Amino acid sequence: xxxxxxxxxxxxxxxxxxxxxxxxxxxxxxxxxxxxxxxxxxxxxxxxxxxxxxxxxxxxxxxxxxxxxxxxxxxxxxxxxxxxxxxxxxxxxxxxxxxxxxxxxxxxxxxxxxxxxxxxxxxxxxxxxxxxxxxxxxxxxxxxxxxxxxxxxxxxxxxxxxxxxxxxxxxxxxxxxxxxxxxxxxxxxxxxxxxxxxxxxxxxxxxxxxxxxxxxxxxxxxxxxxxxxxxxxxxxxxxxxxxxxxxxxxxxxxxxxxxxxxxxxxxxxxxxxxxxxxxxxxxxxxxxxxxxxxxxxxxxxxxxxxxxxxxxxxxxxxxxxxxxxxxxxxxxxxxxxxxxxxxxxxxxx
Amino acid sequence: xxxxxxxxxxxxxxxxxxxxxxxxxxxxxxxxxxxxxxxxxxxxxxxxxxxxxxxxxxxxxxxxxxxxxxxxxxxxxxxxxxxxxxxxxxxxxxxxxxxxxxxxxxxxxxxxxxxxxxxxxxxxxxxxxxxxxxxxxxxxxxxxxxxxxxxxxxxxxxxxxxxxxxxxxxxxxxxxxxxxxxxxxxxxxxxxxxxxxxxxxxxxxxxxxxxxxxxxxxxxxxxxxxxxxxxxxxxxxxxxxxxxxxxxxxxxxxxxxxxxxxxxxxxxxxxxxxxxxxxxxxxxxxxxx
Numbered sequence: 001x002x003x004x005x006x007x008x009x010x011x012x013x014x015x016x017x018x019x020x021x022x023x024x025x026x027x028x029x030x031x032x033x034x035x036x037x038x039x040x041x042x043x044x045x046x047x048x049x050x051x052x053x054x055x056x057x058x059x060x061x062x063x064x065x066x067x068x069x070x071x072x073x074x075x076x077x078x079x080x081x082x083x084x085x086x087x088x089x090x091x092x093x094x095x096x097x098x099x100x101x102x103x104x105x106x107x108x109x110x111x112x113x114x115x116x117x118x119x120x121x122x123x124x125x126x127x128x129x130x131x132x133x134x135x136x137x138x139x140x141x142x143x144x145x146x147x148x149x150x151x152x153x154x155x156x157x158x159x160x161x162x163x164x165x166x167x168x169x170x171x172x173x174x175x176x177x178x179x180x181x182x183x184x185x186x187x188x189x190x191x192x193x194x195x196x197x198x199x200x201x202x203x204x205x206x207x208x209x210x211x212x213x214x215x216x217x218x219x220x221x222x223x224x225x226x227x228x229x230x231x232x233x234x235x236x237x238x239x240x241x242x243x244x245x246x247x248x249x250x251x252x253x254x255x256x257x258x259x260x261x262x263x264x265x266x267x268x269x270x271x272x273x274x275x276x277x278x279x280x281x282x283x284x285x286x287x288x289x290x291x292x293x294x295x296x297x298x299x300x301x302x303x304x305x306x307x308x309x310x311x312x313x314x315x316x317x318x319x320x321x322x323x324x325x326x327x328x329x330x331x332x333x334x335x336x337x338x339x340x341x342x343x344x345x346x347x348x349x
Numbered sequence: 350x351x352x353x354x355x356x357x358x359x360x361x362x363x364x365x366x367x368x369x370x371x372x373x374x375x376x377x378x379x380x381x382x383x384x385x386x387x388x389x390x391x392x393x394x395x396x397x398x399x400x401x402x403x404x405x406x407x408x409x410x411x412x413x414x415x416x417x418x419x420x421x422x423x424x425x426x427x428x429x430x431x432x433x434x435x436x437x438x439x440x441x442x443x444x445x446x447x448x449x450x451x452x453x454x455x456x457x458x459x460x461x462x463x464x465x466x467x468x469x470x471x472x473x474x475x476x477x478x479x480x481x482x483x484x485x486x487x488x489x490x491x492x493x494x495x496x497x498x499x500x501x502x503x504x505x506x507x508x509x510x511x512x513x514x515x516x517x518x519x520x521x522x523x524x525x526x527x528x529x530x531x532x533x534x535x536x537x538x539x540x541x542x543x544x545x546x547x548x549x550x551x552x553x554x555x556x557x558x559x560x561x562x563x564x565x566x567x568x569x570x571x572x573x574x575x576x577x578x579x580x581x582x583x584x585x586x587x588x589x590x591x592x593x594x595x596x597x598x599x600x601x602x603x604x605x606x607x608x609x610x611x612x613x614x615x616x617x618x619x620x621x622x623x624x625x626x627x628x629x630x631x632x633x634x635x636x637x638x
Contacts, residue, residue, distance in 0.1 A: 053536055074542045086537035090555040099551075100541030151541065 004029040004187050005050070005155055010059035012045050019045040021211040022059070027155070027189060027204075032181050034198040035191045036235070037208035043191045046208075047157050050189065051080045063154055074103075079148035080157040083164075085140055087132040093119070093143055094128040100151045118150040122180070137165050138173060145177075149186065158190045162197060174200050195235050199223065207231050229349040232271040239318050241270040243348065251348060257314035259346065260289050267348035272341065274306055275321040279328060281340030290340040293318060295333050312336065388608035404609035414593060414610075421590040422617055424504075425573040428511045432519045432568045433561060435512070440523040441553070445532070456524075459517060467514050471581050474513065478506050478582075502584025510578035515571045519564035526560030527553075562631045566622055573618050590614055 005027040012020040020042045027033045035043045048054040050061055052073035061068045063077060079100075088096050094115050101111045119125060122142040127135070132143060141161060148156055162170045162177075178201045181188050192198050198205045199219040206216040207230070215227045226232035233240060241253040251270055252258050281290055293309035296317070307320045320339065322328055331337070391401040408414045439459075443452045462470050477483050478500040485497040500506055530553065538548045554561070579589030594614065597607030626633060 051540060073536070073539050074544070080537070080540050082533045082537055084531055084533050086531060086533040088534060088538075088552060090552075090558075099538070099543070103542035103544075103547065147537075147541070 002029050003027065004031075004064055005189070006062040007046075007050070008060045008062065010046070010049065010056045010061060012042070012049060012054065013057045018211050020049070020056075023208075023211075023213055025206055025213065025216055027187060030185050030187055031203045032178065032188045032190065032201055034202040034205045035189070035208055036193070036195055036198040036205050037191075038193050038234075041208045042211040043208050044159060047080070047159055047189070047191050050155070051078055051157055052076045077154040078157055079151050079153040079155075080159060081144050081148050081161045083159045083161065085144040085161065085164075087140060087143055087147070089131075089133055091132070092128070093124065093130050093132060093135070096132060096143055097147045097150050100147065114150055118146045121149075121184070122146045138169050141165065141173060145180070149184065153186065155187045155189055158188060160192050160194075162192075162194070170197075177201060199235075207234060209234070226271075226347060229269050229271070232347050232349065236273060237275075237319070238271040238273055238347075241272075241316060243267055243270055246348075251346070253314070253316055255315040257311050257316040259291065259341075261343050261346045261348065263348055269349055271347040271349075272318070273345065274319045276341060276345035277318075277320045278340040279320065279322075280338050287343040288340045289343060289346075290338055292336055293320070293339050295331060295335050295337065297333055298322065298331065307331070309337075309339075384608045384611055387605050388612050390605050392605075404606050405613075407606060408609065408613060413588075417588040417590050417593055418613065418617065420588060421573060421614075422621065424508065424511075424589075425569055425618075426621065428508055428515065428572045429565050429569045431508070431512055432516045433565060436516050436519045436564075437523060437557075437561075440520050440527055443520075444524050444527040445530070456520075459520060462513065463517065467577050470513060471510055471577050474506065474510050474582055475501060478509070501582065502587075504583065504587050507579050507583035507587045507589075510582040511572045511575060514575070514578060515568040518567040518571060519561075522560040522564040522567070523557055524560075526557045530556050558629060559631060562626065562629050565625065569622065569625075570618060573614070 003026040007023055007025050010020060010023050011018060023046060025033075035046065037043045045054060049056050050068075052068065052071060052075075068076060088099065091099070097115045097118060098111050101114060106114075116125075116128075119128065122145060124139065124142055124146065127139065127143075132140060135143065144161065145156075145158075158177075162173050165173060174197055177188075181201075190198070190201065199222075202219055204216060205219055205222050207214045207222065209230050215222060215231045217225075217227075222231065222235050226235060232238055241255075241257070244252050244254045244256075246252065246263065246266060248264070249260060249262060250258055251261050251263070251267070253270065278288070281288055292312045294312060296308045296310055299306045299308055299319075303324060305322045305324060307322050309318050309320055310316070311318055318339075322331070388404050389400055389402070390398040391403050393399050408418075443455055447455070475482070479485070480497040480499075480501065482501070484500065485494075488494045489497065534552055534556070535548055538552050543551065574591060576589070576591045576595065579587055580592060583589065590610070591614070594607050594610045597603045597610055
């Protein structure tokens, strides 16, 4: 598929401070591309440059082969859904959605047709004459998205639009947004600090840290094969160990835990996901390393329950996911249990 | 417990409400009732007060009275509109363009004329606008004019004076509404293809409307009831309705006529404000808050 957006060597400086450093990426047409990073990593700055509210210090932003240099926001084929939604409080729902179309000097029947069609798409039929202040959080969300989508943008930019919603509604909107994007086929660029939002919705995710892209990958790869220590620590949960020494075959942590892993170079840190650990492994096959741990406490959290353990013969603490099934129901604090892990799931950097 | 609490609440409630009621009744309601009654009284030949519509009829019989009345209303509306046109960019600059620190310093500067009182600022304008005043002196020195311009004691000087003393009361409420305007509303409008003019007309002005209307009401009331600026800066040529009222009370000592004029002015200003609220689609409660 063709690339709809190309960001080439883009940097943005505020005085001496580099908010965005030499970022490169492409977005495929019809894709759902997320930029994931903690607050202050430069993701909003990058989005605002694509929208045209900020100008890149270096580099170029190309939409459908056309450079966006010097083109103001109102002339760019992109629309943005703001974090605060920025609905116009003095207008009702249909006036909000019609605002952009009116600027294009379209005829009244045409505007009305497109507004009604779009409100239908986002499930807001019958809300045309409601004041935006009378709507619930989720409905306001949909008005904001409808207002941008009705413009038929090449790319829809979303700046953490789910941030203000409560948890239940956010879970619901995640799925809804993904379905909506699939249905209409517009390219979405979504920025968020919430990894679960990014993982659930995106085709591709870029992890951003201190103004740079650490990795651009599919959600599965990002989770399975993080390329840098930052990504390993940022995406998903991980146990982190500082490494003391390594000889190419065995890793030794600072607290003296030794575990076999074929590796290259001299890594500093080891990451192990709690859910990658296997309790009572049936076979200690070729690549499965086994060791025993003692349970310190059981951190019950429904499907997210974890065991807090100490690796025997060392002081290293290790969190292990505990499946909620009958097999492990009788585990007690102080028990010793065998644990296995595949060598590929030992990530060292 | 609950009984005591309720009692305690009641005492506090009455303590708070009594001064308000006293203020309203003694200083506002009673004098107006007295004025209202006396506006319907005339003295007969025996010196007794009798009921009559003469005071109000006199207003319509004398052309000069209602001409002044209409002129006062028209000029007050004009000054209010001018005050909006001049101060809206200032309020916008102070809230949305400059930094918070700069803004608070500039607001302090704006308030300086209020510190010296209206009389002093009015005399200040006389110094500026007089035949041998600063502006004429400056223009003549530059050779732009060879005879002093007649600036003082005109409608122009009166409007300048009225504007100067009332303008600030437009800035403050407009600033307070603009402060709550989320910048992303402006960005969103621009993102949807709106020009600067459209953003101004469709987003900023409607958003600031409650502040604009409440500022306009204050400015209009101050201007229509002002006496100093029309009297001193306007001179003989500019008639202002408050001057008519003043004349009835203190020059011809016809208090009944003066009371009638006072009521006419009250009805005029209330009527215009009611109309303005209707036209702008604002509610008094919203504007007042």
